[in-house]
Amino acid sequence: MKVVSTSKSHGGVQGVYSHASEACACDMTFAVFVPPQAKDGPLPVLWYLSGLTCTHANVMDKGEYRRLAAELGLIVVCPDTSPRGEGVADEKDNWQFGSGAGFYLDATQQPFARNYRMHSYIVDELPALIASQFPADMERQSIFGHSMGGHGALTIALKNSEHFRSCSAFAPIVQPMTADWSRPALEKYLGKDEKSWRAYDATALIEDGHRFGEFLVDQGTADGFLKDGLRPWLLEDACKKSGIALTLRMQEGYDHSYNFISTFMDDHLKWHAARLAK
Amino acid sequence: MKVVSTSKSHGGVQGVYSHASEACACDMTFAVFVPPQAKDGPLPVLWYLSGLTCTHANVMDKGEYRRLAAELGLIVVCPDTSPRGEGVADEKDNWQFGSGAGFYLDATQQPFARNYRMHSYIVDELPALIASQFPADMERQSIFGHSMGGHGALTIALKNSEHFRSCSAFAPIVQPMTADWSRPALEKYLGKDEKSWRAYDATALIEDGHRFGEFLVDQGTADGFLKDGLRPWLLEDACKKSGIALTLRMQEGYDHSYNFISTFMDDHLKWHAARLAK
16 A cells, blocks of 8 residues: 555544555555544544545545544545546546446446456455554444445445445435436446346345445435436335335535535534444 | 526535626636525625635635534635736746736736736725625625735735734745745746835735734644745744734644645634624
8 A cells, every 4th residue: 555645634644545456456546534533542434435527535625524533533434436547448538437437336347347346346455455554443334425426335335234334325326227327337337137237226225135224315405416317215215115214304405516515524424423433 | 797606505605706807807716605694684704815826716625614604604705816817927837926826916017917916806806896796794804814825814914904803824924025935926026126025025014014913823833835935933023023913823743735724724713703793
């Protein structure tokens, strides 16, 4: 692991790191905030998965999580959203596929299967690195994310419920199998057989029997992607039918930007911290 | 005034606006946060001046001022740091001069005198626009800034003490006349006669009899510009000799970035809000 940069913030350290990823067969960059309480022993880990077009840097710059994470004693890990770099297959002018659009899945179709393995990266490889390099109590992990990263958080929590104490999302893509901005990506990464897509769709996973304790979801009513791309009511339906506790908060007048995320960041951090307490 | 964008944040509105500036003879862009209390009547205005290389967007994205400004009922105005655009004289590869480096002065030397009139813009033109377009109580204004913007805040407050109830700074350039990164700019904007520079140097203004009630200054000890560019002890000396109350806080381990600024943003907002109360 290489240290790209470190900077003191709210008494802790906001760092950016890179490493040669085996899962993604390329160098990957990620951000970690370590709060000041780390000097007294291992701390719980909160994973934040970002949305389409983002790198690790968007939430690090605009998410406004450090003040309260420093107070609550949470390590916050912010991975990239896809493999990147020379030799990584990409569609340069398509913001909904390739670089910045890994959809937290393991691609099976060439040429993408070589690098686009964000599910394995987030679930297996990066946690092992975090455990070895940071003062992290890996028995206490939670996960959240925004938009495509909300999709990532929900699907990863549903498939790995034993790893995460809690899961929340800002404006998540809850049913990527049927949304115009994600269907083409699923087909290119996973092939034409839609059965294989179900492992990467929160509502399909719930239909197929996966469960998680409870979800907190915030969604802005002025979000331009609400009706076609996000559609939280589909998650609400799936949760009702399956008995999963969902707190869905429709936030009047908020859009899809980090102004929305940062407004409700404190609520999510407190909600996770309560569930990550020893 | 054109609305570039608006976005709900912490119950208020973060907007970006542009207008044809007379002072700078070009279009200028600025950001304004209006907190939710604006529905109940005019609110005090806090000006934030940014540092070298910045636009209005850096502090808007990374400054983390909205949560507490929304709580305290402060309008926060974040101007650009220089004129910009086609026809505006510039030195493309020089980050310490021209675009992004207006130094909050009115240039007297050609070709810069035509556009580089940030002092008039910040002191006269933009306040008039804010007063006419926003629910602002212009009897209650305060000013702060970072680095070159800290220089701007200190010098503008010293020369316009009747306009501002309070003034603070993060890592300000306190004596630009003698610092390597600002001397060449002052010479190009103002000419070789250093007497004309004194109107844009906080320590010289104090020597020349300008006064302000009190200053709050935060400075990181790990700031790479501390010893050669910033040197807050020079302001400390000038304030001691002139009887200006200065609270200078050396913050252990903090650098020059927005991680430093955002860590102490709450302190500054509370400090100004206390002085802006009716």
